[in-house]
Every structure is written in structure tokens, then in C-alpha cells.
Amino acid sequence: MRHGLVKALIILPSPNFDERGAAVWCLVLHYTGMRSGAAALARLCDPAAKVSSHYVVEEDGTVFSLVDEGFRAWHAGVSYWRGISGLNDCSVGIEIVNPGHEFGYRGFPDVQMRSVLQLCLGILGRHEVPARNVVGHSDVAPDRKQDPGELFPWRWFAERGVGVWTDDFLAPGDWMGDLAAIGYATRLPAADVVRAFQRHFLPENVTGVGDEVTAGRAAGLRDLLKTG
Numbered sequence: 001m002r003h004g005l006v007k008a009l010i011i012l013p014s015p016n017f018d019e020r021g022a023a024v025w026c027l028v029l030h031y032t033g034m035r036s037g038a039a040a041l042a043r044l045c046d047p048a049a050k051v052s053s054h055y056v057v058e059e060d061g062t063v064f065s066l067v068d069e070g071f072r073a074w075h076a077g078v079s080y081w082r083g084i085s086g087l088n089d090c091s092v093g094i095e096i097v098n099p100g101h102e103f104g105y106r107g108f109p110d111v112q113m114r115s116v117l118q119l120c121l122g123i124l125g126r127h128e129v130p131a132r133n134v135v136g137h138s139d140v141a142p143d144r145k146q147d148p149g150e151l152f153p154w155r156w157f158a159e160r161g162v163g164v165w166t167d168d169f170l171a172p173g174d175w176m177g178d179l180a181a182i183g184y185a186t187r188l189p190a191a192d193v194v195r196a197f198q199r200h201f202l203p204e205n206v207t208g209v210g211d212e213v214t215a216g217r218a219a220g221l222r223d224l225l226k227t228g
């Protein structure tokens with residue numbers, strides 16, 4: 001009898017990959033941002049598009065494997081996290097089917113999230129990825145990307161062993177310093193960096209403004225990472 005957590009994995013090879021230059025060190029979550037999962041899969045396997053990901057997870061929870069984890073997929077583009085640039089080299093990328101902000105952003109179905117969770121737990125079991133290096137595309141490319149966006153249930157994932165989360169607000173200090181310590185590229189426009197942080201860690205307040213609650217949450221997260 002199936003327990004319903006692990007859906008079939010469908011191998012759908014993409015030609016868009018090459019050799020890795022580094023060991024896997026982070027996990028980057030995306031949304032597809034296209035009208036359908038089929039359209040996204042076609043694009044991620046099109047040699048002319050020169051984009052790919054290791055996995056695609058459909059809204060019904062079906063997982064497609066496009067690129068072997070041992071190779072470099074082309075999902076993150078120009079990117080940065082915790083002092084490292086060009087994260088394709090050292091990451092596994094998952095594309096989660098959702099139309100995204102451009103085509104009607106909507107909540108991620110539970111069955112899809114359970115499937116992504118199982119996939120992430122497997123990846124974290126196969127590679128040395130610190131919990132704080134489970135990031136969204138917007139975290140690592142805040143001036144260019146919004147995915148997977150503020151509807152992605154980061155807290156639910158962290159409670160199940162994928163990523164980090166805090167509900168704490170601490171006394172605000174040097175909040176840009178806190179964002180840099182967390183991992184963000186703070187040389188980029190501040191409003192973009194703040195909005196990316198909010199999409200992930202303060203999704204009820206995505207304003208791009210470094211206000212009191214944002215600074216307080218940044219301080220809370222920095223403290224968690226220091227002690228945890």
C-alpha cells in the first residue's frame with residue numbers, strides 16, 4: 001500500500017547541464033513562473049533556452065528529474081549567498097510549478113509541498129548542506145528574482161527539517177549588517193534585498209522598507225544562526 005508521501009519520479013533528461021566546479025553546498029528553490037508545468041518542462045529541456053534545474057515538482061506532487069545531482073544545472077544565474085557567487089556550481093535546484101507573480105501567483109497545494117519536502121529531505125541526506133543554505137532564488141538574486149515568493153511555506157519546511165526559521169523579533173540594530181551576516185548580497189539596492197528577506201522570513205510584510213519589524217526579525221534570525 002502506498003503511504004502517499006512519495007509520488008512517482010519521472011526521468012525527463014534535459015541537455016542543459018555541465019560539470020560541477022564544487023561540491024553541493026546549497027539548495028535553491030524556485031517557482032516556474034510559466035502558465036503551465038508542461039510549458040516549464042519544455043523550456044527547461046530546450047537546448048536553445050540554456051536553462052534547467054535538477055528537479056521539477058508539479059502541482060499534483062509528481063517529481064521530474066531533469067539533471068543528475070552530480071552535474072551542474074543552470075537555474076540560479078548571477079547569484080550570491082554567504083560570500084559565494086555563481087551558485088549553480090555548488091547547488092541543487094528545484095523548480096516548483098506555479099504561474100508566479102506574472103501569470104497569477106497562487107498558493108502551493110499541500111500535495112505539492114509534501115512532495116517538495118520529501119525531495120528536499122533526500123537531497124539534504126545526500127549532500128552537506130547547512131540548514132541556512134536552503135534558500136529561494138530571490139534570496140540569492142534579489143535584484144532580479146521574486147521566486148518562490150511570499151506564499152511559499154518556509155516556516156512549515158523549517159519545522160520539518162528543511163531550512164531555518166524564527167518567530168522572534170529582537171531589538172533592532174544594524175539591520176543591513178544582519179542581512180549581510182545571514183547571507184544576502186547587501187551591495188545590491190537595499191529595497192531589493194529587504195524585499196527578498198521579507199518574502200522569505202516576514203512574508204506578511206513584503207514592503208521593501210527596512211522598518212522596525214523587519215529589522216527586528218533580521219536581528220532575531222541573526223541571533224538564531226549564531227547560537228543554533
Ligand SMILES: [Zn+2]
Pocket residue numbers: 029030031075137145147
Ligand atoms: Zn528561479
